């Protein structure tokens with residue numbers, strides 16, 4: 185039953201609109217989801233498929249927005265389900281999955297600081313990885329980012 | 345004999361090392377720890393890792409200096425009593441290696457140190473990672489250079 | 492009254508320097524927070540500026556222990572885009588390299604765990620036995636950790652078969668040593684008393700946090716990419732997934748120790764059965780598309796996502812190392828513990844590198860107390876000593892730190 189095509193069909197039946205499934209192989213399912221449905225789809229997957237966990241998420245900067253891909257793996261099976269939602273520019277934002285599963289906590293913080301996506305409803309949206317000397321507007325994974333333009337707020341070097 | 349010469353001689357007998365793994369891939373860090381384990385056992389030469397820069401003669405840096413840890417490194421260096429030397433272990437510490445173009449690297453380790461002390465003594469041990477034998481050879485060279 | 496204790500950043504208990512903020516009430520930890528970012532380097536962006544042939548060499552340097560992990564897994568992801576099957580000989584070579592890596596990584600962990608509870612002997616023995624493993628790695632690949640072997644479509648170089656007899660001899664010796672070490676750890680009543688019931692992560696918590704590898708397997712989740720999504724030569728070799736149900740630190744130690752044995756067997760079998768033939772699928776063009784690679788690293792499932800736009804460089808490379816999902820589970824496993832057990836619980840997820848006593852005290856501005864990592868280690872060791880006394884045994888503890 186843990187077959188990409190099969191799950192794709194079930195997803196399509198449950199959410200007749202706003203979702204587009206593309207099985208890549210029996211082990212890989214990609215589904216583009218309307219951002220408004222994102223939470224419902226994620227909740228449905230977590231409820232319906234035993235052993236499902238959020239493996240990680242990827243953010244990709246595109247011209248019209250930031251594409252956020254949530255990759256769900258299923259323990260004990262080769263299946264990886266990826267749901268994609270586009271956070272449209274300007275001011276990209278998406279609902280947060282962190283309330284559904286703590287596994288989303290860190291990765292959403294990372295995407296938000298490196299790509300500038302706001303996650304609505306994230307319980308703890310602090311900075312995770314990016315150096316504290318870099319400003320919020322420095323978004324290193326955006327296409328238009330140029331490392332030469334970085335201005336750091338380091339202050340004076342320590343006194344002797 | 346000048347007191348500084350005396351201090352340098354004392355340092356040579358048993359250099360105490362404070363290790364800061366800056367932001368390399370930690371392979372260098374592991375090879376450094378390896379130097380302490382039975383096969384290489386540098387403690388028999390009096391080389392010892394210590395827990396505070398205030399007790400150390402040698403500041404050992406591995407990895408490039410990330411923006412996040414640059415200040416910490418400079419502060420650690422300044423806290424060390426003179427005479428002091430900096431040992432840069434690994435290609436990353438020597439020349440930033442593969443991280444040269446990375447956005448979150450603050451600069452080559454030697455520059456970061458020279459920023460706070462223009463007369464700092466630096467010893468480079470390249471390799472990715474250098475084998476423990478190489479690191480030991482680097483320490484020996486360092487001691488020879490101090491003589 | 493609640494106190495905040497800050498540990499770090501310089502004590503790379505994990506792969507990177509990180510600060511841990513423990514909120515404690517008396518001896519109990521009531522909250523834990525992890526701050527990262529001291530060594531964030533931006534490798535994902537660098538990978539987008541390299542060709543497919545260069546990326547494995549770059550990703551090899553994400554982590555010093557999992558070097559083969561990340562380079563092989565990048566190849567998995569690209570091979571997923573291509574729908575490519577790797578030649579058998581290359582699959583076996585990847586298995587050998589990957590399992591040797593697992594052996595030296597697990598030995599490193601066993602040593603560190605011993606160090607944290609004050610069993611320096613275990614530390615020294617484990618690291619001593621790790622050396623021959625690195626020797627084998629060097630004999631077979633030319634480097635102690637960074638083999639530079641994996642390449643999209645196969646491996647770059649063949650293994651020198653003339654080195655096999657010697658590697659086999661080393662493996663035989665290692666077998667006995669690992670058995671001795673396993674016995675020494677598992678049969679020791681002090682260790683069992685010290686580690687059982689500490690830092691428990693239940694199966695439900697493990698699933699919710701999405702933890703992987705030995706951390707998940709010790710909580711009863713039988714998840715192992717080598718079995719779930721068989722790659723390399725694993726389906727053709729004889730081995731088993733080790734699980735435990737207790738979820739405590741002792742279970743995690745047991746899982747790793749027993750896995751050592753399996754891995755030694757895997758290397759031996761893979762060398763035995765190494766098929767002849769090409770080691771590479773030849774030059775490849777990567778079309779537009781996206782792929783996900785999974786690989787069982789010593790610390791658990793590693794995930795890579797690669798998107799290609801048809802040029803010779805990937806458009807996006809996303810790397811999710813296992814510790815990234817294992818560390819947040821500290822929130823579940825540390826809360827309610829005493830401070831003396833925290834180091835152990837943190838360590839049980841497998842730290843990448845010893846905190847060889849390089850710890851700087853950072854004063855917490857909010858009036859919190861100050862404690863060094865060495866203090867924590869000492870607390871951990873004192874508890875070991877206390878338990879040993881209660882059991883009427885005298886362990887070889889070295890309470891002086893550094």
Ligand code: SF4
Nearest residue numbers: 368369434435436472
């Ligand atoms: S020199 Fe090589 S091994 Fe050392 S930290 Fe840099 S990348 Fe890692």
